[in-house]
Amino acid sequence: MPTLPSxxxxxxxxEKVVQTVLVVDDExxxxxxxxxxxxxxxxxxxxxxxxxxxxEALRRERPDLTILDWMMPEIDGPSFCEQVRQDPELLTxxxxxxxxxxxxxxxAEGLARGADDFxxxxxxxxxxxxxxxxxxRAASLxxxxxxxxxxxxxxxxxxxxxxxxxxRYVESLLPSPGTLLPGVQMAHAYRxxxxxxxxxxxxxxxxxxxxxLYLLDASGHGVSAALRSASLxxxxxxxxxxxxxxxxxxxxxxxxxxxxxxxxxxxxYFTIIFAKIDSRTRTLSYATAGHxxxxxxxxxxxxxxxxxxxxxxxxxxxxxxxxxDVMITSGDRLYLLSDGLYEAPNSNGExxxxxxxxxxxxxxxxxxxxxxxxxxxxxxxxxQGHEQFPDDxxxxxxxxxxxxx
Amino acid sequence: MQTKERPVPxxxxxxxxxxxxxxxxxxxxxxxxxxxxxxxxxxxxNMAEVRFVDxxxxxxxxxxxxxxxxxxGQVSMLKPQSYxxxxxxxxxxxxxxxxxxxxxxxxxxxxxxx
Numbered sequence: 364m365p366t367l368p369s370x371x372x373x374x375x376x377x378e379k380v381v382q383t384v385l386v387v388d389d390e391x392x393x394x395x396x397x398x399x400x401x402x403x404x405x406x407x408x409x410x411x412x413x414x415x416x417x418x419e420a421l422r423r424e425r426p427d428l429t430i431l432d433w434m435m436p437e438i439d440g441p442s443f444c445e446q447v448r449q450d451p452e453l454l455t456x457x458x459x460x461x462x463x464x465x466x467x468x469x470x471a472e473g474l475a476r477g478a479d480d481f482x483x484x485x486x487x488x489x490x491x492x493x494x495x496x497x498x499x500r501a502a503s504l505x506x507x508x509x510x511x512x513x514x515x516x517x518x519x520x521x522x523x524x525x526x527x528x529x530x531r532y533v534e535s536l537l538p539s540p541g542t543l544l545p546g547v548q549m550a551h552a553y554r555x556x557x558x559x560x561x562x563x564x565x566x567x568x569x570x571x572x573x574x575x576l577y578l579l580d581a582s583g584h585g586v587s588a589a590l591r592s593a594s595l596x597x598x599x600x601x602x603x604x605x606x607x608x609x610x611x612x613x614x615x616x617x618x619x620x621x622x623x624x625x626x627x628x629x630x631x632y633f634t635i636i637f638a639k640i641d642s643r644t645r646t647l648s649y650a651t652a653g654h655x656x657x658x659x660x661x662x663x664x665x666x667x668x669x670x671x672x673x674x675x676x677x678x679x680x681x682x683x684x685x686x687x688d689v690m691i692t693s694g695d696r697l698y699l700l701s702d703g704l705y706e707a708p709n710s711n712g713e714x715x716x717x718x719x720x721x722x723x724x725x726x727x728x729x730x731x732x733x734x735x736x737x738x739x740x741x742x743x744x745x746x747q748g749h750e751q752f753p754d755d756x757x758x759x760x761x762x763x764x765x766x767x768x
Numbered sequence: 769m770q771t772k773e774r775p776v777p778x779x780x781x782x783x784x785x786x787x788x789x790x791x792x793x794x795x796x797x798x799x800x801x802x803x804x805x806x807x808x809x810x811x812x813x814n815m816a817e818v819r820f821v822d823x824x825x826x827x828x829x830x831x832x833x834x835x836x837x838x839x840x841g842q843v844s845m846l847k848p849q850s851y852x853x854x855x856x857x858x859x860x861x862x863x864x865x866x867x868x869x870x871x872x873x874x875x876x877x878x879x880x881x882x
Contacts, residue, residue: 582827626827628831630793672859672860678859679863
């Protein structure tokens, strides 16, 4: 005959888990009588002769239930309870306190000082059995709760490590700062809100003197936003764009991306700015889709926000995104950023704002690009009063310098 | 966020109050989807009592507008507050969802379009 698989799991078949009771009483006759009765009921019994050795046994054996005499020298029952409740290791122990004079006021005091239940020394064997069983029920519920909590903590730890590994992957997609083209420098900062973010930026090498660059912001946060960002970033790779769009024109690229990335069923989408710097013609071309975080700081100090009111990607498949061309000169700096930077709130909920960002960058003047980028992030952190941004933050700065040596 | 629907000739006005954000997305979607499945062709979102719309809220508005379009319907918006109006116009939402300052204009606008 084939062996049937166990339905209840291997641990509970055939072997009943024996529960343990700790009896703490300085009076030997009463202690052995109770211990004998509990053994007859099928429990494993540990005996302790006073409060001090009782606490040691509790710590060592972690019994399911402790039955405690009130009157004991040195550490009495209520003091025993108080010590247990103050100890993080022991505080969930189930304690049944025994007393010979069960006045309501005394019972109240015992419960207030940490006992879970009371048992009169004059109680019948039926009552003792019933109270011990009730204590055991509570003990096993608490134990299950502790096991489940531990399991959740363990799983969260695994999830956290997986998120960290995914976050490292996303960061590995980011471009290295430094010289992108002769005369074009880049610096950046990336501060995702949950370790794993929905903001991404990158460069697209179009040629010796021509460079594409973009910054995108996926709506929402966390894993799903990061996956969507990585998928759009894959679409925006050089070879793919040349094959599927056949153009380096920012508007043409966004028009095609808009068709490829419709709204998700939860209404998630991207905002993006895509730019092209041509260092031969000194032209900056760009197109935006619902993205307001981009500005040009002229070498004269003048600020030009590259804001165009238009739909984010996926809102309407028939949208045509237009390219804007502007001339750039040596010393001009282009900043692409996500709204998480200027929408950092302070403790009163007031947003840092585009004006304060502009002032900050102004104040840094001719400092190096890397110093301006890290300085702007530091200033936003100072405004909100803590390191952790509530939304993903990305900032990329690009400077065009004279190459006519 | 609270929602209350009120039938009007050839449509439904959904009165919204509170914030239209990530935290309230299910509530908003459920209310709107119930109206769409009843066969409503013109949904008018009254935004007068909406203080804030975040990026998730913006996506939901676009999604609702697309879903109504799929069932030959239309979504209009009534009286957004200035902050919400600014967010809408930066994302050019009025291209998908016409914005009106009173209900009669919204109803007339839909009839013209139909």
